[in-house]
Amino acid sequence: MNPGREIRYIDFHTHHSRGSDDTIAIVNLMAGENVPADFSANTLFSAGIHPWFITEENSLQLLTELVLTAAHPHVVLIGEAGFDRLKGARMEVQYSAFINQAAMAGELNKPMVIHCVRGWEELRRACREVKPDRPWIIHGFRGSGKLAATLDDEGFWFSLGKRGITPEILGVISRERILLETDDTGEPIADVYRHFADKAGCDEETASGIIRNNFNTLFNFRI
Numbered sequence: 622m623n624p625g626r627e628i629r630y631i632d633f634h635t636h637h638s639r640g641s642d643d644t645i646a647i648v649n650l651m652a653g654e655n656v657p658a659d660f661s662a663n664t665l666f667s668a669g670i671h672p673w674f675i676t677e678e679n680s681l682q683l684l685t686e687l688v689l690t691a692a693h694p695h696v697v698l699i700g701e702a703g704f705d706r707l708k709g710a711r712m713e714v715q716y717s718a719f720i721n722q723a724a725m726a727g728e729l730n731k732p733m734v735i736h737c738v739r740g741w742e743e744l745r746r747a748c749r750e751v752k753p754d755r756p757w758i759i760h761g762f763r764g765s766g767k768l769a770a771t772l773d774d775e776g777f778w779f780s781l782g783k784r785g786i787t788p789e790i791l792g793v794i795s796r797e798r799i800l801l802e803t804d805d806t807g808e809p810i811a812d813v814y815r816h817f818a819d820k821a822g823c824d825e826e827t828a829s830g831i832i833r834n835n836f837n838t839l840f841n842f843r844i
């Protein structure tokens with residue numbers, strides 16, 4: 622990372638944006654994609670097998686490819702990986718692909734970024750089975766406050782986009798475990814921060830400090 626200007630924004634999960642002088646972006650790579658030869662300063666990566674793209678036939682091949690990508694020092698997270706009941710392979714196939722990735726994350730000592738659509742039981746079961754040392758961060762969360770509260774109790778972190786930043790959700794999850802993201806929206810991360818500050822009832826400076834702190838805690842960084 623480029624320690625030049627102060628980091629104002631962290632886009633924790635994105636498919637489109639890139640790091641810049643005042644922004645760290647974690648760009649998501651799908652298994653089979655390599656870390657690009659050239660990338661801008663303050664750009665980090667996550668790499669994983671998205672549940673949409675797993676089949677019974679390809680899952681071992683994807684895992685082999687992922688081992689290579691995940692070893693890159695700028696890949697700081699494994700994922701997005703997880704469960705989707707509406708799209709992708711049978712849940713058993715998704716489950717074993719997830720457990721394999723969680724084992725890899727454990728060996729590499731990296732946190733995971735989680736995609737989960739109606740697969741909360743599977744996610745919890747996996748968490749009980751794996752007992753991860755590093756946090757699992759649910760990205761794009763926009764479930765109910767009740768679900769958010771339970772997941773928060775269980776130790777999950779949250780990466781929220783605009784639609785997940787609601788008073789109901791902010792009211793129940795721990796401030797110390799929130800990150801912000803643009804995902805595939807293409808919107809500026811500054812807008813997501815503004816929205817967060819507004820709903821959390823703080824100024825933008827404070828919002829920026831909260832997220833930066835959380836990011837530092839997660840990775841043991843000092844930015």
Ligand SMILES: [Zn+2]
Nearest residue numbers: 649701804805
């Ligand atoms: Zn995504």
